[in-house]
Amino acid sequence: MRTQKINMLGTTTINRPASSALHFWSSVPKFGTGLCNTKRLARARIMSLGTSRGDPEVGLEVGERLYLGMDFGTSGARFAVIDRRGIIHAEAKKEYPLYLSGETYDWVSSWKVTLFSLLEDIPLHIRKLIASISIDGTSATTIIVDSKTGEPLWRPFLYNESCSDALPIVKSIAPVNHTVCSGSSTLCKLVSWWNRVDSNKKCALLLHQADWLLWLLHGKLGVSDYNNALKVGYDPEVDSYPQWLLSQQYSQVLPSVIAPGTSIGFLKEEVITRFDFQKDCVVCTGTTDSIAAFLAARATQPGKAVTSLGSTLAIKLLSTSRIEDARFGVYSHRLDDKWLVGGASNTGGAVLRQLFTDEQLEKLSEQINPLQASPLDYYPLPKAGERFPVADPNMAPRLHPRPGNDAEYLHGILESIARIEANAYGLLKDLGATQVDEVFTAGGGAKNEKWTKIRERVLGLPVSRAVQTEAAYGAALLALRGAQQNIQ
Ligand SMILES: Nc1ncnc2c1ncn2[C@@H]1O[C@H](COP(=O)(O)OP(=O)(O)O)[C@@H](O)[C@H]1O
Numbered sequence: 001m002r003t004q005k006i007n008m009l010g011t012t013t014i015n016r017p018a019s020s021a022l023h024f025w026s027s028v029p030k031f032g033t034g035l036c037n038t039k040r041l042a043r044a045r046i047m048s049l050g051t052s053r054g055d056p057e058v059g060l061e062v063g064e065r066l067y068l069g070m071d072f073g074t075s076g077a078r079f080a081v082i083d084r085r086g087i088i089h090a091e092a093k094k095e096y097p098l099y100l101s102g103e104t105y106d107w108v109s110s111w112k113v114t115l116f117s118l119l120e121d122i123p124l125h126i127r128k129l130i131a132s133i134s135i136d137g138t139s140a141t142t143i144i145v146d147s148k149t150g151e152p153l154w155r156p157f158l159y160n161e162s163c164s165d166a167l168p169i170v171k172s173i174a175p176v177n178h179t180v181c182s183g184s185s186t187l188c189k190l191v192s193w194w195n196r197v198d199s200n201k202k203c204a205l206l207l208h209q210a211d212w213l214l215w216l217l218h219g220k221l222g223v224s225d226y227n228n229a230l231k232v233g234y235d236p237e238v239d240s241y242p243q244w245l246l247s248q249q250y251s252q253v254l255p256s257v258i259a260p261g262t263s264i265g266f267l268k269e270e271v272i273t274r275f276d277f278q279k280d281c282v283v284c285t286g287t288t289d290s291i292a293a294f295l296a297a298r299a300t301q302p303g304k305a306v307t308s309l310g311s312t313l314a315i316k317l318l319s320t321s322r323i324e325d326a327r328f329g330v331y332s333h334r335l336d337d338k339w340l341v342g343g344a345s346n347t348g349g350a351v352l353r354q355l356f357t358d359e360q361l362e363k364l365s366e367q368i369n370p371l372q373a374s375p376l377d378y379y380p381l382p383k384a385g386e387r388f389p390v391a392d393p394n395m396a397p398r399l400h401p402r403p404g405n406d407a408e409y410l411h412g413i414l415e416s417i418a419r420i421e422a423n424a425y426g427l428l429k430d431l432g433a434t435q436v437d438e439v440f441t442a443g444g445g446a447k448n449e450k451w452t453k454i455r456e457r458v459l460g461l462p463v464s465r466a467v468q469t470e471a472a473y474g475a476a477l478l479a480l481r482g483a484q485q486n487i488q
């Protein structure tokens with residue numbers, strides 16, 4: 001298992017952002033990887049490794065605390081530790097160890113091992129200052145667990161798994177084109193499991209990946225957040241499960257739901273002891289990975305959007321209107337008093353990783369002229385199945401004809417993914433969402449400046465790398481908010 005230490009990100013002068021409709025998110029100053037104040041960074045690093053003696057230079061006051069965010073993405077997990085100003089004091093990432101269990105991977109073991117291994121990677125002096133923790137995970141990644149022990153009763157359903165067998169049943173109970181009316185929805189996964197002859201229904205409880213990981217830390221089974229619970233049918237507008245769902249027999253397995261970044265309780269004693277956390281360290285509800293990436297980007301005005309170019313392409317557009325239409329894989333997550341409209345395509349980095357290493361991507365991208373359109377027309381998918389802006393579980397990948405020159409091939413793939421992104425934003429506009437006027441990029445693809453220029457040309461919009469590109473930073477902001485609410 002490889003732990004890759006990401007360089008400590010620099011800090012810039014504290015920007016007091018203009019007032020914004022998004023409450024908390026605009027109250028934490030923006031820090032970026034931009035003009036790094038190395039002196040301040042160096043002192044921050046010293047401070048975070050020493051005891052907190054307080055230092056006006058980097059803003060750490062005596063006794064000041066830190067906030068831990070963890071992102072469990074598709075290919076690996078990351079953490080970021082920030083202070084109340086948003087300065088990063090430690091971060092790292094780790095690929096999942098893979099354990100084969102018969103024909104399939106034991107993802108639950110991979111996630112659990114990675115969780116505790118990353119906690120070990122946080123320097124002890126920083127761990128001792130952490131006041132709250134939050135975790136984001138891949139959306140609709142579903143684990144059915146024993147409601148008494150928390151142990152999984154079945155293998156997890158991953159975020160992009162489609163349980164089309166359950167779709168007719170789900171469509172028969174849910175409103176037309178509701179978010180759950182997609183084979184990859186959490187509700188389809190639950191119904192598919194419930195209808196299995198060997199499902200142990202008596203003591204079952206449904207959790208999402210982030211919920212289960214957080215449970216390992218706080219020990220209170222059955223708590224989720226209204227972002228993760230959206231795709232099982234939770235209605236974040238009325239803050240409850242709808243009656244058409246509560247009247248189903250399997251509603252007994254649904255978790256309770258509270259807002260993201262809400263304190264659930266203190267760390268379990270065994271976690272405090274094992275990792276030397278403070279006894280007053282709280283664990284807060286999390287969110288999904290693409291929402292955490294949106295939070296990290298600090299976009300606070302309607303019309304701003306974040307495209308997460310990770311293994312998948314997940315789009316989040318801040319909108320004053322709520323849109324949902326399962327025919328196209330479009331749904332709206334709640335963010336305080338606004339809506340994050342979008343969806344997640346299966347195109348993205350996973351296809352690139354099937355064809356090129358990260359080093360090859362860098363080398364080949366250098367040869368691309370982003371201002372020149374590629375004539376190649378692909379629909380890049382890692383395997384059959386697409387969720388958004390086309391919702392078709394049988395959609396086949398299109399990656400041919402392959403030119404002899406790999407740089408040309410990559411150019412065609414990057415441009416084709418950009419066209420999918422442009423179609424997605426056009427669809428959101430046609431469905432009535434606030435018109436996008438600027439796109440920030442998160443995820444591994446955000447580092448590719450040639451791709452950013454291709455996307456800017458294809459989208460016809462300003463496209464830039466988000467100030468913070470890691471979802472773990474967004475999860476740390478949730479932990480910070482949870483700690484501040486806990487004090488009030
Ligand atoms: N230079 C690059 N250009 C485009 N994509 C890249 C580049 N480097 C890495 N990637 C892609 O980034 C993806 C990993 O991003 P990440 O946000 O870590 O994904 P996830 O969180 O979904 O696991 C990989 O699929 C990889 O192909």
Ligand SMILES: O=C(CO)[C@H](O)[C@H](O)COP(=O)(O)O
Nearest residue numbers: 138139288289290312314344
């Ligand atoms: O693609 C994914 C994994 O990275 C998830 O589906 C992504 O989280 C999008 O889901 P949501 O919009 O609910 O956050």
